[in-house]
Amino acid sequence: MTTIDPSLYLSNQPKTRTPSASLGKDEFLKILMTQLQNQDPTNPMDDREFVSQMATFSSLEQMMNMSNSIEMLVQSQLVSPVIQYSHMIGQEVSYMDVDQETGKELGKVTSKVVAVSQHEGWAILELENGEKIYADAIIQVSDPGTKEEAGDRITE
Template sequence: MTTIDPSLYLSNQSTTRTPSNNLGKDEFLKILMTQLQNQDPLSPMDDKAFISQMATFSQLEQTMNMAESIDTLVQSQLMSPVIQYSHMIGKEISYQAYDQETGEKLDVESSSVVAVSQKEGWAILELENGEQIYADAILKIGTPNSGGENGEAEVSVKGSE
C-alpha cells in the first residue's frame, strides 16, 4: 500500500505569505482567474469589464516586454567597444608603429583619433594620419597640442630613444 508523505498535508503547509511590492503579469493573471472562478453564475461578469481587464493585462504584458527589451539594448550598448572608446575621439594618442611588411618596430608615433570602429569585437581607432590601430596598442593619451613643433607632443617611452 502506498503512503502519503506527511509533509504534503495542508495542515503542514506554510500559511504565512510574503507580500511583494511588484504586481507583474503572473499576479494579475492569477487575480483575473480567481475572479472568474468565483463569479456568480447567475450574474456573470459584465463583458465590457472583462474586455477592459484583458486589455489592461495585454498592456501590462507589452509594457513589461518593452522594459525588458530596453534593458537588453542598454546592456548591449554598454558592452560595445565603439561606445566604450568613443571618448577617445579628438584625443592625441601615442602608439608603437610597426612596419606592416616585416613586423619590425618603428618609432613611437602620435596622432589624433578621428573615429572609432569595431572589428571582431575589438575597438579600432582611426587616426588623423590615416593609420588604424587597436585600442590596446595605445601607449599615451593626451589632449591635442596646439603649440610646439608641427603640433606633435613629445613622447618618451622606456627603452626607446
C-alpha cells in the same frame, strides 16, 4: 502497501507566504480568471468592466514588453566597445611602438584616431598613420586643437 511521502503533508508546508513586490501579467491573469470563475451566475460581471480589465491587461503587457526592449538596448550599448570609444575619434593619442620580433620599445608614437572598430570584444583604434592599436595600449590622449605649433612640441 504504498506510503505517502512525509514532505507532502500539509503540516510540513510553509505556514506563511512571502508576497511579491510587483504584480505581473501572470498574477493579473490569475486574478481575472479567479474572478470569472467565482462570479455570481445570477449577476454576471458587467461587459464594460470586463473589457476595461482586458484593456488594462493589454496595456500592462505592452509596457512590460517596452521595458524589456529598452533594458536590452541599454545593455547592448554598455557592452559595445565601439560605442564606448567612439568619443576618441578626432583625438590625438600616444602609444609605445614595440618591435614585434624583439619586444623592445622603439619610442612613443602620436597619431590622430580616425575610426574605432572591434575585434573579439576589444576596441581597436584605427589611426591616421595607418596603424591599428588596442585601446588599452594608449598612454596619452590629447585634443589636437589645443596643441601648440608643431615646432614647439617636445618629442621623445
